[in-house]
Amino acid sequence: MKFSIQINEGPYQHQASDSAYQFAKAAIAAGHEIFRVFFYHDGVNNATRFTMPPQDDRNVVNQWAELDIKNADGEPELVVCIAAALRRGMLDESEAKKNGIEGNNIHPAFRISGLGQLIEAGIQSDRLVVFGD
């Protein structure tokens, strides 16, 4: 089956991203396809490459990155909503440049894009599973 996942909560504060990760991992192990993971609301914070948890804890961001969810063109299908990201101080290199800001914090395993990608995921996938409050 072709799944897409929406994550509405940030890492560590809330279990949504952990649960979604466990779901995605189990789905892939069972031979299913993850078409796209879409990060929305505070969920965009799951894409920061500056996450530094203590050594004995999981790294939520790297866990996602290691799943290595990509499309046929090799682009990441860990997609961060641009509007939700920018208003929360999450920028990739191109958005930082465009807005005249030094530095950027989006992990390279993720990409920034628009809300249309969420709707498209709902259209293209057999199931869209939402994790959040």
Added chain:
Amino acid sequence: MAIKKFMYLNRKASYGTAYAIESLEVVLIAAAFDQDVSLAFIDDGVYQIVEGQNTDGIGMKNFSKTFHALGDYDINKLYVSAESLEERGLTADDLMPLVYEDEDDDWEEKPSVKIVSNAELTKIMSEQDVCLSF
């Protein structure tokens, strides 16, 4: 590709968290994809379409007016939980008079809001292809 039935579940009040405004942003984008779109307002989500919202005192943007634009985007199925209204002491008269123009009926203005029981809403939800919960 066949049109899918998308339902957006609005469960939170307008300003305490960002869920409501960011849900509305998704709905407006969704309108461009020519899918069958409906909205449901349950729990504190019913407050999102209460008439007479005023955000002057909290320094936030009053986005309630945006709901009036939904009719122009062919989004005209707004289901409101009767139980959620009643639990909060609200009635149909407390809600914004949201309307759309029915192109199949000489562009007559018709109400977009429909108050339904939770049992009816459950049935409508079960008929959807995609439910996005906010």
